[in-house]
Every structure is written in C-alpha cells, then in structure tokens.
Amino acid sequence: MKKLPIFPPITNACGILSYLPVFEYLEEIGLKNMGAGVSKSSGPMEKLGNINPTVYWNGNVLMNSFALPSMEPEDFEKELEQYGGKIPLILSHYGNSPEDYARSVVRFDKYGIGHEINISCPNFEPGEKSVMKAMCNTEKGVGVIKAVRGVTDKPVITKLSPNEDYVAIAKAVAQYTDYIGCGNTIGPGLEIDPYSGYPILTGKFGGLSGDAIRPITMKMVHEIYQAVGDEVGIVASGGISKSEHIISYARLGASIFQIGTVLRGKNSKETVEFFNDLWDGVENILKELKKKSINEIIGENHVK
C-alpha cells in the first residue's frame, strides 16, 4: 500500500468546493489545514449535470443530485496546467468503462499526488442510465480498479458506496488499490412537494449527506477495516463536522478525512477558519489522550 503524502490528512469531499481556483483562493487567504484538494470527478466527456434544484436541505439532512457535472477533459487539463496553488491535488475520475477510467488517470497523472476512483455516485440525470450503478459491483469494480492500477504508480483511492455490498467489493479490489473511500452519499432518497406532487429535486432522487448519515459511514469504516484494514488505508467521508468525529473515525481505522456538507453556507473566510480549527481541535484531543500522533489511534478500536 502506498501512502498519500498529505498533512494534515484532511481534504474536501469530491464535488465540494472542487474547482481549482477555489483551492487557490482559500490558500491565498490563509487555508493551512487542508492537506490536499480533491478535484471534481472528471469523465470521458462533457456532462451538464442536473438543472436546479440540485440540492435540498430538509432541516436534518442534505439531498443532492448534481449528477457529476463535468467539463471536457481538454478543458480540465487546461485548468490543471494553470493551477498555481501549493495544496496538492487528488484527482477524481468517473467513467462508463474500465478504459474510460484508465484513459483519464493516464491523461491527468502528472498533475496530482494520487487518484480517487469514483465508482459510487448514486445520482444521475433524468433518462440517463446510471453509470455508477453498473460500476459499483464486485466484477465491474475490480475491472475498473485493475485497469487503473495498470497505468499509475501513484496512490489510488477506490471510493465505494455505502449503498452496495461494499465489503465484498473492498475485498475484491484490495490488492489493486491503496485506499478504500468510505463512502459516498446514502440512498439516494426522495422528497416530493406535497402540494404539486413533483419531486423536489429535478433529478428526482438525491444522495443524502451531513451529520445525519455519519453513523452509517462510521459503520462502513468499521466493517471495511475489519475486512481489509491490514491491506489498505481508509478514507472517511460522511458527516464530519467536528474534530471529535475525526478522532472517532481514526479509532475505527480511517487515516484520511474528507469534509463536505458541513461547509454549507460558509463563505471563504469561514471555510478557512473551519479547516484550520478542525485540525487544531484534533491535535488538542490527541494531547488530552496523551498521543503523539493520530497514527497511534488509527484502528485502535479493533484491538479493544
């Protein structure tokens, strides 16, 4: 297993903030504690994504159905060439076939410190055949990750969905991947407008995220660690909104932590403060626990 050289081990969740100029600007105004930035998933061709509403906050959980809007690979490459930030990039990819993923990984390999292979987005545009549904099973998943492994020496995160048989897929891909990403949004779910009967999201269904789903992702991390924890690292993304959540995820086996829904409504200054305070908080808790580094508690729960 190759480790991603990032410190602090905190990134944005893919799709959140993900445009490269946003990373540059946040860095410019003082962002210190985001060890790497995950780019928006890039695919084989331009994809428009859903029209609004693409998000819905029901008071307890966030639903989204952006459905992977992405620019032409040529345009993305131009943006990567222009990227002037010091925050290293983890490049996220989606595709319709193992070849799509491999082509994207090869093309952008030199711009990042590693890759996140998204085989778990639950959202799609109306009428679109869900690409991910087809990818996120054991056979197809292995095909994708094997193809990617064949074309890059950089660390690879395989981002799995909490909605599929993730333990089986993790076991099958463990020999080809460096990390398992736990996980993507839950569901997807459905909310409709009681007065008109229309679904609230234009994409009809939307993946759920935020504090409310953290227990499900925690369980996923727990199970993945028990299944393949000695072979791969674990990336936790699901409802992290406090330093405490990072400690809990680390105890269960995660070593990289991704931040998403908690950033709702935060302007750039508040976003920077949030990231910076988040890791400071982790270090304070580690001090209280008399641990020198977060590495001392990763997976600790499983020996208890």
Next chain:
Amino acid sequence: MSNKAYGKRIKIKETILHNPYYKTFIFNSGIGGFDFHFPGQFVMVHLPGVGEKPISISSSEIGQFSITVEKKGPFTEELFKLVKEDSLYVRGPYGDGHFGHLHQPGLGIAGGCGIAPILAVANSFAGCHNSFRILYGAKDKHHLLFDGPEETEVQYATDDGSFGYHGFITDLITKELVEEYDQFFVCGPEKMMKTTAEKIVEYGVDPKKIELSLERYMKCGEGICGSCEVSGRRICVDGPVFNYDEILKMPDFGNYKRDRSGAKAKI
C-alpha cells in the same frame, strides 16, 4: 450566513406588472426567516416541476420583501403566471457580500434587470437623509421600469433612444456627477459594470467605494458546489456584491464564466 435556511412555501402578497417584461412579487417577511436581509442579497426561488433560480431581492422594507423579475426564459415565464395568493418556495436570503455603506450620498447604476438590487438600495436610502440617484439603462422603453421609490431621482438611457438618453448608460457617467457622490452601487451586464467601474475610478474615486453585483450560473446557492466561482470566490457566499478593489484581483471578471458543466467560457 443563514446556513440552516431551507425552502419555505410562501404566499404572494401582491404583484406589480410593470410592463410585459418585468413583474414584482411582494411577500410578507417573518414567514420564511427573511426578517434580516440586505440590499444585494438574493433568494433561491423554486417552482416545483419547473426549476429553481437565484433572484435578487428588490426591496428591503420592514415586514416585507420583494423580488423583481425579467421574463426571459421558461422559468420566468412560469413565474409570471403566478398571481396574488399563489404560493412558491423560497430559500435564503443568501450572500454575505451585499451592498452597504448607506451613510454617504450614493449613486446607483443599473443595466437591464440589474435594476432589481439597485431598487433595494434605493429603498434603504429612502429611510435615511442622504441623497441617492439612479442611472438606469435598458434596450428600449418597453424594458424600463418606472416604479422606483418616489424620492429617488432617475436618469434613463435606452439603446434605441425610445426613452431618455439615446445610448449606453455609461455615457451619462461624468466627472461632475461622480464628484457629487461618495458611494457607487452597480448592477448590470458584466461588460457594462466593467466600463462603469473603470470610468468612475478614472474620475479619481477609490475602488473600495464602488460595489458591483456579480451573476453566475449558480447551483446550490450555499457555497458547496463551487459552480459560481469567479477567480476562486464563490459568489453565492462571498458575494454576489464585491467591492471593486477586490474585483481588480479577480481576472475572471469581465472575461470568463462557467457554464452548467463547469467549463469556462469567454463572456
């Protein structure tokens, strides 16, 4: 920022059809958590089964707020069909960057539907003793709104000369006029705003005193998706109003915008 804001179904209290292209919708505030909002802020308006768009607040009176909309696509066509007592969903108000500094004489400069947030500024000025004037340009007299606050002086310009000055609104910005005012509030097409700000600075005004309201293809409205970023600033949370000294550090301004897929295109 109201990061717990979520869609509230609210009833239309009143509508004003200004002309075939512009309509104002008035709502009671206090229903959806809109007690505190500022000129330049916006709301996400959702019509189930149709779509959702960011729309500027066009008045900030106590007890009510309004939006003023230009009919220019399928969404606004549906919105125009709504009348008093009909309901729609609104979330917000959004935008930490809003118009401010009403403590000095102000000049508002609006192009097209950019008049909406400038009316909100005019409304706020109506409650204080400082003078406020609007320079307002549109393509022809049928696209002009004549229903601003009574005490506000408005100078009009139309592209075809059918009302007011024949030509661009930016032609009306003179050194003499600029020297009468201490704060400048600008909203309109980006090229028009660029010309406006450059001209005002040329007349010796500190860029800090000029405020511009930007517009981009916006998805979440809450800072998470990043699709409305302009040189790294997410305009839904950092804007939509920026001081011109900040905009001078944003090379995308007047040059590039992202489309629905996220690709950058020339403006």
